[in-house]
Amino acid sequence: MTAPKKIIYRVVSGAISVAVFVVIWSIASTLFNTPILLPSPTDVFHSAMSMLYEGELLIHIGSSVKRLIVGMAVGVPVGALIGCAMGWFPTVNALLDPYVRMANSIPAIALIPFSLLWFGVSEFSRYALIFYTVSLCVLLSARAGVRSVSEIQIKAAQSLGLGEKEMFVRVVIPAVFPSILSGVRTGIGLGVMVIVAAEMVGASDGLGYLIMEGRSHFAVDRMIIGILGLGLLSLFLDRSFTYIVEHVMPRWSTKRRVGN
């Protein structure tokens, strides 16, 4: 397929998928006929529009995105660095691996009460939860990435005169970069999940807050807006991230590595 054809194909198939979803939802809400439990798509669309005009929706989206970005801004580099070090230096791995294994089975949600106890109902406690989730996710893919660095590349660099430390900076980290980026991508998805959980406790804005607040006021339309908003936010962030990697920093795209 040519490029323009591909774009048309994707737009059309996306539109069909959305249309089918909305139609099924309409039919369901008509049959169900209890707007307080399942409002129609039109009703939800109208409330969304009025929330948008009043600026309320953007505030919720903005707060969630800000929490995600702050948590990731710290979590990604920390996870990447520790992951690379664990993959490259066996001693570092031996020291940290037990904790990584344990943390891997402890979801951020399980830490929310603890985080509230330590940091109180604060932005910091939400940042900390996102940091925890994202850094762990990036750490695991970075470590796996280091272990898959081609032995020939290492030998080639040694033969061109690189020592152990230079090797880490000039070969290992760049070679692992695509793995780190795919860890970031997974991290975005997990991060959005954690924000919601974090915002359900004691927050006064954010999409997670919107869902909880909607439930306590029996405003199902607001709950749906919160839920769809989360999904769309995650989709938007994922697609933008992939686009940026492919077009702004193509040398770090996994595509460059396939078949090399």
Added chain:
Amino acid sequence: MAEWKNLVIKDVTKRFDSGPCILSGIDIRISRGSFVCVLGPSGSGKSTLADLIAGFVKPSTGDILLDHEKVTGPGPDRVVIFQDFSNALFPWLTVAENVEFGLKKIIGDKAARRRKVLDTLGMVKLSDHIDKFPSELSGGMKQRTQIARGIVMNPDILLMDEPFGALDAITRRHLQDELVKIWEELGQTIIFITHDIGEALLISNRVLVLSSGPNAEIVEDFKQEHRFEDPSDKGFSAAYRRIENSIESSLKT
């Protein structure tokens, strides 16, 4: 030519841990500026010999010397060129950046470094592809990039382990010719490993034949005045048969 060093492999044996002896009693002198092929059946230890010279592995006994100085590890005086071209280049760097990779430690001045990189890429006929990434190159172009990345370092020895073994016949023929031309122009030592007798006779005038392993040793040190220009040259088939025979007889024992 005098700046480059002679290589002496002195009574080298190699075994991995408690495994069988792979190479035994390897004793070779390769003087600076020669183009030597190492030929042998697969599994005989050709790559192990290359790894020993490169310094990736250490001999179990014996020494490898560059002008009386012991080789203790890998270094830019013995650049290796690998057969596996899909893994040997750095995929995040362009052709020019790959060639510049090792040079960064040698030439500090950016402009001078760039000039040297471009000159070298001209020698391997890649001037039109300097900003491409490895994923955009054919196998032959990847090997040209690897050769440029090696010769730009001005090493005493260019160690090539079956570099053209995975290329199609036509590309291989081109690269053989170009490699010989580059060697005639630069004049440093090339150690070229291959299992193709014809290739060996067409690119070099000295062919070392390794017997089949374990306990592989050099069973033939074939030297002549000049390399063969063409398989139809007088004496080519006789030389071919002679080398083939020494490989065959080493297989029987």
